[in-house]
Amino acid sequence: MLEALKKEVYEANMLLPKYGLVTFTWGNVSGIDREKGLFVIKPSGVDYDKLKAEDMVVMDLDGNKVEGEYNPSSDTATHLELYKAFPDMGGIVHTHSEWATSWAQAGRGIPCYGTTHADYMYGEIPCVRNLTREEIEEAYEKNTGLLIAEHFKGKEYMAMPAVLCKNHGPFTWGSNADEAVHNAVVLEEVAKMAARCELINPQVRPAPQDLQDKHYYRKHGANAYYGQKK
Ligand SMILES: O=C(CO)[C@@H](O)[C@@H](O)COP(=O)(O)O
Numbered sequence: 574m575l576e577a578l579k580k581e582v583y584e585a586n587m588l589l590p591k592y593g594l595v596t597f598t599w600g601n602v603s604g605i606d607r608e609k610g611l612f613v614i615k616p617s618g619v620d621y622d623k624l625k626a627e628d629m630v631v632m633d634l635d636g637n638k639v640e641g642e643y644n645p646s647s648d649t650a651t652h653l654e655l656y657k658a659f660p661d662m663g664g665i666v667h668t669h670s671e672w673a674t675s676w677a678q679a680g681r682g683i684p685c686y687g688t689t690h691a692d693y694m695y696g697e698i699p700c701v702r703n704l705t706r707e708e709i710e711e712a713y714e715k716n717t718g719l720l721i722a723e724h725f726k727g728k729e730y731m732a733m734p735a736v737l738c739k740n741h742g743p744f745t746w747g748s749n750a751d752e753a754v755h756n757a758v759v760l761e762e763v764a765k766m767a768a769r770c771e772l773i774n775p776q777v778r779p780a781p782q783d784l785q786d787k788h789y790y791r792k793h794g795a796n797a798y799y800g801q802k803k
Pocket residue numbers: 598599600601615616617618619645646647648667
């Protein structure tokens with residue numbers, strides 16, 4: 574079932590160690606088939622060097638396992654809530670990548686200090702609050718998804734394909750699993766540069782809005798001109 578999507582999601586998962594975004598098994602990638610209403614996600618706690626495409630777990634949007642030998646990622650309920658809330662999300666990534674997680678642990682969003690950030694993410698990368706004790710006890714992973722969904726409700730969530738969960742770590746998304754990983758790599762680079770930027774100049778301010786707009790919109794939307802015609 575969904576062999577092509579399983580391969581795509583497996584390959585996207587394998588990009589996490591390739592780009593240095595995971596230690597041990599601290600990360601997961603999923604991808605969704607909207608027509609079938611099914612998504613594919615990494616199994617929980619399986620070493621990346623032992624992972625195979627056929628190990629990917631197929632889930633439905635009610636949270637039932639449809640196919641797979643292993644238990645799905647422990648973060649599956651977060652992915653599920655995001656897929657339910659945001660129809661344009663085709664892939665989701667969670668990692669504990671060092672720099673992005675450092676900002677999350679510090680409880681700070683990442684200001685847009687330059688064009689590397691603005692090329693991919695419009696504005697400050699938000700950091701959402703801690704869950705309450707009740708929310709953690711009731712359904713930790715599901716409520717993490719609902720909290721992110723609440724933050725992005727009515728917003729251009731594909732223009733800000735990243736979020737930090739306070740004291741936890743980042744989630745990113747994209748139109749498919751590969752794009753979601755691409756955004757996780759960008760997030761990590763941007764998080765590293767922003768931290769160094771504040772170290773070099775503690776008075777640093779966000780980049781001028783005109784410059785942020787120029788860089789974001791030359792890559793996105795009707796007037797984009799970066800790269801080659803598709
Ligand atoms: O946050 C955590 C663990 O604290 C998890 O996201 C991470 O280890 C990945 O877990 P899975 O192997 O996907 O279940």
